[in-house]
Amino acid sequence: MNAPMPPAAFATLQVATCNLLNLARAGRVFYPNQDPYTEAEYQRKTAWIGERLRALNADIIGVQEVWDESALRAAVAASGLRYPRLLVPGAECDPIIPPSLTDMTARALDVEARIFPGMGHGMMLEAEWRKVAQCVLDWIPMACRRAHSQSHGAGVV
Numbered sequence: 001m002n003a004p005m006p007p008a009a010f011a012t013l014q015v016a017t018c019n020l021l022n023l024a025r026a027g028r029v030f031y032p033n034q035d036p037y038t039e040a041e042y043q044r045k046t047a048w049i050g051e052r053l054r055a056l057n058a059d060i061i062g063v064q065e066v067w068d069e070s071a072l073r074a075a076v077a078a079s080g081l082r083y084p085r086l087l088v089p090g091a092e093c094d095p096i097i098p099p100s101l102t103d104m105t106a107r108a109l110d111v112e113a114r115i116f117p118g119m120g121h122g123m124m125l126e127a128e129w130r131k132v133a134q135c136v137l138d139w140i141p142m143a144c145r146r147a148h149s150q151s152h153g154a155g156v157v
Contacts, residue, residue: 013140016058020049022074024067030038046071050078086111087139089118089132111126126142 024030026042037045044058053061053076066072076082090102100113106113114135119126131135 013060014056014058015060015062016056017062017064018049018052018056019064020066020072020075022065022067023049023063023071025071028067030067042071047078049075050080053079053081064106069109085139085142087136088113089123089135090115091121091123091126092117093119094121096121123139 022030023045024037024042025041026037031038063072072127088102088106088111090097090099090113092099092115094102099113102113102115116117116123116126116128116132116135119128119132121128126132
């Protein structure tokens with residue numbers, strides 16, 4: 001009698017997306033009609049986001065509404081997770097987050113921005129949305145080459 005085959009070992013890739021609702025450093029004016037965060041509000045916000053990221057413990061996290069790279073790094077640091085690989089996509093015709101801000105974010109993170117020509121803010125609603133999706137799909141294997149001995153993520157989009 002043959003012994004049953006053990007179940008196949010499948011790898012799991014957990015992907016999450018988080019709108020960080022105007023994540024900015026204390027004192028930074030991000031909209032003219034909204035007061036900037038105080039230092040206490042900023043600390044509370046980054047700690048709360050860190051707790052949420054830790055609870056998610058996703059391999060890849062896509063974030064939106066980040067005004068300051070240092071604020072994102074503070075939130076990730078508060079999570080205790082590490083995300084060493086980054087992808088910074090942007091849209092050429094985005095009036096909300098123009099390519100200049102995307103480029104600034106990429107430079108601050110020491111990576112190259114990937115600007116999609118002719119697209120607006122809702123890239124995944126554009127006729128050529130597959131180009132954005134393919135860019136992310138091509139990035140995932142590189143982002144996921146990581147040690148699995150500790151709890152830490154692979155990348156932030």
